[in-house]
Amino acid sequence: MKCTGEFDVRDIDECCINIDPIQVGGRLTADAMKAVIAYGDGYSVCDQCRKPFRLDYIRTPPLDQFHRDLAAFVNMDVARVVPGARRGFQAVADTYIGKGDPVMITALSHYTEVLAIEGRGGVIREIPKNGENIITADAAAGTIEQVVREFGRPPVLLFLDHYDYQYGNCHPVSDIAKIARQYDIPVLYNGAYTVGIMQVDGKGLGVDFVVGSGHKSMAAPAPSGMLATTSERAGEVFRTTGIRTDVTGRTFGIKEVGMMGCTLMGVTLMGMLASFPHVRERVKRWDQELENGNLVVETLRSIDGTVIKSEYPRKHTLTRVDTINSFDRVAKTHKKRGYFFSSALKERGIAGIIPGATKVWKFNTYGMNRIQAEYLAATFKEIAEENDLVVSR
């Protein structure tokens, strides 16, 4: 069905059970959809913008309160909205990293963290993962010490993904942050896969910055996200402009340099805001989400030759699975080759797996109800059996 003359309507989440790893946490709530319709116009939140002319001071709609709510949501002191988690990384990187400074990430860090560091000329040092694809506190301590030996000083910043994008494995942020604190290294918590789907306690974890993604995990339109910090760090990352221009002597009030002034002036922020009451509730139901995810994982494990590459049992709904010795074996002789799998899923109303992928792939069960999870599990089993793979009970 055409949406405009140029492109089709998107109805994947209306017509299918979508298991795309990056999309499931960003589906709009019904309230967000209403907000998107009402606030679609550019600069739609600026009607009541008054002195001091900054997004987080606007009272109608209640953006000022929302900023406070966001900070409290992750148990930090101050929060700002940003056009995607990556822009939160960028703002923090810009604040702390100078050319040649050592910066630590992990072996499972997201590429946007790398770009944020590269943009400032930082030198990246990775904390290795262990055999189970976990970043341990011991490994972190080792890498810090190695940086101190190499650079004569600790890293200026440490990026930690609580759950990584590759395996959805849980990494011991609190333990690592404790070590970082001994060296006064500011810690950025990448909550792209946590903030908005499970409870996050920034101060409890001992981190300096909590970054979340609106379009990945907060049921918001893209690009959106949040950056929260402590009152100690707020003056650094949210520093206001200090420029006085030479000819006109202009100054620019309390505009924040790292935020580039106002950030989300319309539909993206209103989508976040509208979804927020629902997001705040849904994080409490993470256990149910895990149960659904583990149900599907169990079924996949019962298909002979299938290996769960993520830690097991699962602590996240995003899972990496190796089907080289199951579905990929089918692909070798199937007339549709590798496409048989995504095609069989699609016929049964499952979307979100890259067409042709039968070796190592990821899926995410977030947001399903029990019936959908059971259906998904049964579908994997059915496709396996249909193609003469052995399925144990």
Added chain:
Amino acid sequence: MKCTGEFDVRDIDECCINIDPIQVGGRLTADAMKAVIAYGDGYSVCDQCRKPFRLDYIRTPPLDQFHRDLAAFVNMDVARVVPGARRGFQAVADTYIGKGDPVMITALSHYTEVLAIEGRGGVIREIPKNGENIITADAAAGTIEQVVREFGRPPVLLFLDHYDYQYGNCHPVSDIAKIARQYDIPVLYNGAYTVGIMQVDGKGLGVDFVVGSGHKSMAAPAPSGMLATTSERAGEVFRTTGIRTDVTGRTFGIKEVGMMGCTLMGVTLMGMLASFPHVRERVKRWDQELENGNLVVETLRSIDGTVIKSEYPRKHTLTRVDTINSFDRVAKTHKKRGYFFSSALKERGIAGIIPGATKVWKFNTYGMNRIQAEYLAATFKEIAEENDLVVSR
């Protein structure tokens, strides 16, 4: 009317003639509204993202073609979408400005250009405006020479606003760019008030970068915008990542450092895309827009004591007006004080003027039809007459 439990529906552009200076060019087209509804979900444009996994390579929806269309639209070679014009400024600033480098702006530059420079530690030098609030080529030449004397080298970058945000005056970009070229200074054309409402010929103007705002002038949701450049400069501002991580040896393909990877992965880009065929047509009707604007301006001039602070006759629909000796005189004795004016406008269905403003204020007639412009002009006159101001024929 409530939109969700937390905030009201926004219907200002449905119920009123909105003359807010920053909002009129960013109202969605009907097609953009359809796109916003269909593509509201986060990461909604990523369903068909395949290798090399970058936004401007996606074919369904036709984002690859749209990127080419955007470049052609402003007569440049390469374009990217960005979360607001300010993020375009930031990407260019990050590419060319080092700490202590002299950077030129104008006495009428937007604050986001200042923040982009401040973020990189650049030293700002302003080209002064003349008595008519125009940035002349002579003044630009003078400031370049002054920078050369002061710093021993020309500025590393020059930001030029074709039409400034304060007066909506037209500045001789082409003449200034010609001078800048003699010193090899890259020129960034700030088209926040032009790209999407009038025709822009980047190469014709001789500039290196064209930045446009989606939510300000391209009938798109916020935050959105574009950054276009020449094939010569593209490799600099759109440089791809060169990092290889130390432990895992990971590289990140053709992700662009200045863009932080992908930029607008959903509703904002789809709004831009849906509006684009209409935007491409509407820029040809700029003359009609100017006629409407000038009709209103003429009426304001006929109100005794009212002074048009912008250049006259108007070359833009954004106009700055001084009513200290007309409407503000009324405010001194009116029982509603300064609020009488916005209140009288509101009663007559005109929105977008800051409540209480009666001294120096701005309005923008962009997007009105003739009947609306006539109504707006008649309304100003009526409010004046009702309050015993003299209106000449």
